[in-house]
Amino acid sequence: MPEKYTILSEIIHERKSVRKFDSSYTISREEIEEMLIEATEAPSSSNLQPWRFMVIQDEETRKRLKEFSYNQQQLDTASAIIAVIGDTEMYHNIDEIYQANFEAGYMDKANMENQISNAKALYPKAPVEARLNIAAFDAGLISMQLMLIAKAKGYDTVTMGGFDKQQFVKEFDLEDRYAPLVLIGVGKAAAPAYGSSRLPLEKIVTFI
Template identity: 40%
Template sequence: MLCKQLVIITGPCWRCRKFMKLAVTHVVGTGDYNGPDEFSKEELNMARDHGVFIKKQYSQTSKEIYELLPIAFNQKQVVEASAVVAVLGDLENIRMAEKIYGQAVDAGFMPADTAKSMVEHYTGMYSSMPPEAIRQIAYTDGGLVSMQLMLVTRAKGYDTVPIGGYDKQKFMEAFRISERYIPIMLVAIGKAAKPGHPTVRLAVDDVAFFNEMPKE
């Protein structure tokens, strides 16, 4: 027998983006989530008893939020954040080389013949690279982009949460992402409701070495 749960979360209104209590029902063991429009009378009463204001225009929220919640293993940041950015790696990024170098020429940063030479060089190099090497480049670049996004966001006065733990295959399927791309990371963006918990990191001497690796 399927077990259904009533899940109450704090999330943004679909229209005004103000945070409020939202209720969904979840069939345990599946990715099925339903909003108040499909609640039974008992479920509506239970939601109201727990502080959820059930009114049609206040009960709607983006369908993608509920799709992403189980994919992200129910990490609450994906529904509490003002936005969630999915950073993807482009396995066919070499196709953009001509456009990128063309923009450099238009901006006066390099001569046209230099740009042409660079495009030919990288196109030839990528054509002979094994798929795993291209994939590794995409992961490296995607990590740098993610960190830069978080730093810029912080500089603008907002907070971020990097989310690397999620079902990447289900994410690709749910959001109909082409196999040209690989998922790198989710970055939740918004204003922190409370300060983050303190953390510790390894000392520099534990991770940085000069000229040679330490003996095990």
């Protein structure tokens, strides 16, 4: 088995959801930025990258967040809470993204212009619900990638979907285009994560 796969497999199996972190441990802003930059290598629909992040470390902000997040203890103890936010108007970045792809040599001018034309014909006209679904799907991809990167660096994580999203929008004064999707706590575990079983393959896979 290739060494790279072995390492990846170990990271996947070691990553567990931790709910009690070492509150005395601090992850630097620089290291969080490094993890986020690496996480953005995740794929996204038409490469429009409809993810945005809010990194919450301030104690008072955590307290306010905890009030409408079912008082989950990891909000107190994680080194940082990363809110993953979907941009339902990702089409505003079409020109910037494809121009950057062209300038980096990833595509020629004709392909760039064709991709821009196709994206502009599709995304702005799509219903908001459809764009939210796209953003949520892509946010799931980058969230999982971020958690594996964190584990590879020796950190632990937990995802939290249990929070009042409307209150989050109000608290942080988000524009209508932005939808909070999930919170990710990251830090050093202070207690082991619970193990969890998985359904057998024959129950979830069909070969045709």
